[in-house]
Amino acid sequence: MREAGEDDGDTLQKVGIGLALVAVGAAAYYASKGSGGGGGQPVPGTDYDWDWDAFYHQGSLVWVCRGIQTGQFTEQSHCTYKAQTDLRWPGK
Numbered sequence: 001m002r003e004a005g006e007d008d009g010d011t012l013q014k015v016g017i018g019l020a021l022v023a024v025g026a027a028a029y030y031a032s033k034g035s036g037g038g039g040g041q042p043v044p045g046t047d048y049d050w051d052w053d054a055f056y057h058q059g060s061l062v063w064v065c066r067g068i069q070t071g072q073f074t075e076q077s078h079c080t081y082k083a084q085t086d087l088r089w090p091g092k
Contacts, residue, residue, distance in 0.1 A: 050078035054086040
């Protein structure tokens with residue numbers, strides 16, 4: 001008989017994989033929306049400032065760090081000293 005909590009590691013791993021897939025999908029979605037180009041636009045992949053973004057995934061609030069210039073998801077460490085607010089991309 002299985003003890004309660006025995007599969008917690010597997011469950012956490014599956015949740016982590018699911019969140020990673022959501023992040024990749026969201027990044028692809030936002031990248032495909034684009035800004036249409038034009039003068040003065042930053043070159044893709046050249047973020048120099050980052051901010052927090054929050055959205056719901058399967059009923060849970062998820063916080064990710066995004067580059068302000070490109071909208072690309074990035075490492076959480078870029079947002080370490082930023083206030084965890086979602087004022088830049090408030091749509092959930």
